[in-house]
Amino acid sequence: MAERKAARADALRNREAVLAAADELFARSESPRGVSMDDVAAAAGVGKGTLFRRFGDRTGLIGAVFESRIEPLRAAVEAGPAPLGPAAPPRERVPAVLDALLRFKLDNRHLSLALEEAGSGSPYQAAHYAWWHGILRDALSRLPGRGDDADFTAHALLAATRADLVEHLAGVEGMSPRGMRDRLAAFVDTVLGRV
Amino acid sequence: MAERKAARADALRNREAVLAAADELFARSESPRGVSMDDVAAAAGVGKGTLFRRFGDRTGLIGAVFESRIEPLRAAVEAGPAPLGPAAPPRERVPAVLDALLRFKLDNRHLSLALEEAGSGSPYQAAHYAWWHGILRDALSRLPGRGDDADFTAHALLAATRADLVEHLAGVEGMSPRGMRDRLAAFVDTVLGRV
DNA sequence: GAGAATGCGGACCGGTGGTCCGCTTGGCTG
DNA sequence: CAGCCAAGCGGACCACCGGTCCGCATTCTC
Numbered sequence: 001m002a003e004r005k006a007a008r009a010d011a012l013r014n015r016e017a018v019l020a021a022a023d024e025l026f027a028r029s030e031s032p033r034g035v036s037m038d039d040v041a042a043a044a045g046v047g048k049g050t051l052f053r054r055f056g057d058r059t060g061l062i063g064a065v066f067e068s069r070i071e072p073l074r075a076a077v078e079a080g081p082a083p084l085g086p087a088a089p090p091r092e093r094v095p096a097v098l099d100a101l102l103r104f105k106l107d108n109r110h111l112s113l114a115l116e117e118a119g120s121g122s123p124y125q126a127a128h129y130a131w132w133h134g135i136l137r138d139a140l141s142r143l144p145g146r147g148d149d150a151d152f153t154a155h156a157l158l159a160a161t162r163a164d165l166v167e168h169l170a171g172v173e174g175m176s177p178r179g180m181r182d183r184l185a186a187f188v189d190t191v192l193g194r195v
Numbered sequence: 196m197a198e199r200k201a202a203r204a205d206a207l208r209n210r211e212a213v214l215a216a217a218d219e220l221f222a223r224s225e226s227p228r229g230v231s232m233d234d235v236a237a238a239a240g241v242g243k244g245t246l247f248r249r250f251g252d253r254t255g256l257i258g259a260v261f262e263s264r265i266e267p268l269r270a271a272v273e274a275g276p277a278p279l280g281p282a283a284p285p286r287e288r289v290p291a292v293l294d295a296l297l298r299f300k301l302d303n304r305h306l307s308l309a310l311e312e313a314g315s316g317s318p319y320q321a322a323h324y325a326w327w328h329g330i331l332r333d334a335l336s337r338l339p340g341r342g343d344d345a346d347f348t349a350h351a352l353l354a355a356t357r358a359d360l361v362e363h364l365a366g367v368e369g370m371s372p373r374g375m376r377d378r379l380a381a382f383v384d385t386v387l388g389r390v
Numbered sequence: 391g392a393g394a395a396t397g398c399g400g401a402c403c404g405g406t407g408g409t410c411c412g413c414t415t416g417g418c419t420g
Numbered sequence: 421c422a423g424c425c426a427a428g429c430g431g432a433c434c435a436c437c438g439g440t441c442c443g444c445a446t447t448c449t450c
Contacts, residue, residue, distance in 0.1 A: 008416060008427065031315060037407060047430030052408060120226055121312045124363035152378035153385075155364070159354035168319035169350070183347035190348075191385055203447060206397065232438060242399030247439060 015054055018044040022065045023111070032114035037061075059119040063126065066115045070128075073104055077135060090139040094157075095188045097135060102161045102184055106177045109170065112163035123162070133158060143192070153191065160187060210249055213239040217260045218306070227309035232256075254314040258321065261310045265323075268299055272330060285334040289352075290383045292330060297356045297379055301372045304365065307358035318357070328353060338387070348386065355382060 021044035025035045037058060041048045055061040082088035083096035105112040116123040123129050136154035140146060146153065159165075161184065169175040175183075216239035220230045232253060236243045250256040277283035278291035300307040311318040318324050331349035335341060341348065354360075356379065364370040370378075 010416070011428065014429085033316065036405080038405090041430090048408085049410080049430055050428075053428080058407065117312075117316045121228065121316065122359040122363065124359060124367070149378060149381055151368075152364075152375075153382060155360060156351075156355040156382050159357060159360060160351040162354060162357075164317045164319060165350060165354060168317065169347075172319070173346075180347075183344060186344055187348060187351050187386075190388075191382075193385075203396065205446070209398085231436080233436090236399090243439085244399055244441080245397075248397080253438065 014044070014046050014050055018046060018051060018054065018061070019065055019068055020044070022061060023069070026062075026065065026111045026114050027108075029110060032062075032110060032117060035114075062111075062114050062118045063128070066111060066128070069108060069111060070104060073100055074131075076100075090142045091192060094136060094139050094192060095185060097132075097139075098157060098161060098188055099181055099185060101132065101158075102166070102181060103177075105161060105163055105166050106170070106180070109163070109167055113167055116163045129158070157188065157191065160184060209239070209241050209245055213241060213246060213249065213256070214260055214263055215239070217256060218264070221257075221260070221306045221309050222303075224305060227257075227305060227312060230309075257306075257309050257313045258323070261306060261323070264303060264306060265299060268295055269326075271295075285337045286387060289331060289334050289387060290380060292327075292334075293352060293356060293383055294376055294380060296327065296353075297361070297376055298372075300356060300358055300361050301365070301375070304358070304362055308362055311358045324353070352383065352386065355379060 018040065022035075022040045025040055025043055026032060029035045037048060037051060040061070041051045044051070051061065055064055076084045077097055077100070079085060083092045084100060086093075088096065115126060115128070119125045133154050136157060137150050140153055141150035143150075166180070169180055170177070213235065217230075217235045220235055220238055221227060224230045232243060232246060235256070236246045239246070246256065250259055271279045272292055272295070274280060278287045279295060281288075283291065310321060310323070314320045328349050331352060332345050335345035335348055338345075361375070364375055365372070
């Protein structure tokens with residue numbers, strides 16, 4: 001859609017300042033809950049009203065920050081080359097997509113955590129989730145012999161990459177990123193059937 | 196451990212009243228977040244101070260309610276007969292335990308949801324989780340050819356039964372309890388290797 | 391029945407997400 | 421450059437939450 005009006009310059013500046021400040025605050029903080037909207041507003045040098053008018057509510061802000069981070073990966077999956085893109089054969093694409101998603105969550109642990117507990121506390125309400133699930137479901141349904149289960153299998157595979165699980169494995173259990181990626185890959189192989 | 200003193204009669208009565216009130220409030224409410232500690236205190240006909248002295252904090256209260264509900268299942272898994280109990284062969288016990296756990300969450304959707312988002316928002320901090328994970332890990336490690344992956348596999352299987360996923364499938368996707376149990380069983384079979 | 395200890399309850403507190411409205415600022419117009 | 425108007429701003433303000441605290445009522449003991 002075309003924009004209705006030319007946006008004011010300061011509005012744009014503020015938007016960027018808020019995104020940058022929120023990104024950094026979430027990255028630094030131990031828990032997403034330790035970052036309040038007041039904190040973000042203060043760090044961005046902006047009033048609270050501005051923040052809420054721009055992003056609606058806390059969930060909207062987190063969603064916007066997350067979106068700005070994950071956009072490249074999303075584009076690669078949506079229209080990039082194999083193995084992530086749509087041209088890749090499903091048996092290769094599914095593990096590739098899951099590994100890429102896990103890598104992203106490892107690189108953006110706190111932000112991913114924040115996103116998944118935003119919005120009534122359920123990741124399943126984020127538009128984001130439905131998109132990834134759709135990608136996986138479609139790929140899985142193209143695999144031989146698993147028509148009906150594609151939907152649930154996609155959910156189950158995504159559940160194995162949830163941000164709080166990643167956080168738990170990396171934190172409490174001290175698992176390395178490499179180790180986690182290997183475990184996930186092995187698990188996915190088991191589910192898809194080793195070849 | 197033996198109790199240090201005889202508990203006062205009114206204290207016991209209040210404890211029961213609070214557990215019953217909380218159980219009902221969580222069951223009724225749409226989201227666990229809609230139930231405040233004031234609500235519970237009011238519904239139980241008890242002061243807020245009582246509530247916090249008894250249970251420490253919100254997480255403690257939810258944990259106590261949950262524990263009182265799940266205790267029978269826990270006992271069955273810990274010391275009951277096959278297929279849930281420890282005597283069952285792992286290949287049968289793992290699916291049986293997961294199905295029982297899923298059934299419990301289906302029967303106690305809101306309470307399970309409340310528990311899993313209590314305590315910093317991560318289910319992995321609940322003592323409860325570590326226990327189930329231990330059961331599954333041990334059973335899996337007794338299966339041939341999957342030594343190292345037992346830990347991660349246990350996490351991944353449990354992730355497929357998470358309360359918010361159950362809630363999403365039952366609510367938004369309109370999946371029936373029977374359907375969900377069948378899907379989970381099929382998924383578990385795939386992971387363990389069909390026989 | 392008296393005394394001590396145990397438990398009770400609700401006023402109170404700091405902090406949160408979210409709203410509101412008087413004022414500032416930026417951009418168009420002549 | 422001056423003037424105008426609306427888009428945008430900011431922070432005081434609000435309702436509510438989890439959690440604390442302490443004067444007071446209840447229960448148990450002898």
